[in-house]
Amino acid sequence: MPLIRRAGLDDTEQIAANHVRSWQAAYAHALPSDFLAALDPADWALRRREMLARRIPPAEVFVAEADGRVIGHAAVGRFRDEDNIAQDGIGEVMAIYVAPEHWSTGAGLALMQTSVKHLVEQGLTEIRLWVIADNPRARGFYERFGFLLDGNSRMQPIGSGYEHLPPIKHVRYTLYR
Known part of the structure; x- marks a missing residue:
């Protein structure tokens, strides 16, 4: 079982590298291959460093560590609506990713347990997350944990430089504690 701890600024490069590799593996069937191949861990590390530096409670980033290496992370905080306004009493799992070679090892479960406990x-006591609709592996994980589809969905652009492609459908899950 991996060690779960709060992320530090010195974890950003490993978090970013795992995040990119996770996207490349998890979304290979759903996102353009050139988009996935162009993902740059260095760019993601800059964003992670900024996020870690401005933690505002209850915002937190946790990492799963095995053999001295970061193998996954989860970012949590207050749920924000479409206008980016924090909602009272509602938390969000903003990201949870584990390096593909560590899938099904318990790292994701440990990260989710820690994240939910923190929130x-x-x-x-109401915790939400968004997931690409065409992500059966993640959706199954969330459902096994107890998250329920809450009927909300949205279309989101794939990313910068890919505005010519249709947006991707995301669905929302909610967990009540």
Whole structure:
């Protein structure tokens, strides 16, 4: 079982590298291959460093570590609506990714347990997350954990430089604690 701990600034490069590799493996069937191949861990590390530096409670980033290496991460905080306004009493799992070679090892479960516990300790008893609709592996994981589809969906652009492609459908799950 991996060690779960709060992320530090020195974890950003490993978090970013795992995040990119996770996207490349998990979304290979759903996103353009040239988009996935062009993902740059260095760019993602800059964003992660900024996010870690401005933690505002209950925002937190946790990492799963095995053999001294970061193998996954989860980012949590207050749920924000379409206008980026934090919602009282509602938390969000903003990201949860594990390096593909560590899938099905318990790392994701340990990260989710820690994330949910942290949010509940902050008084957030309704916890939401968004997931690409065509991501059966992640959706199955969330459902086994107890998250339920809540009927909300949205279309999101793939990313910068890919505006010519149709947006990707995301669905929302909610967990009540």
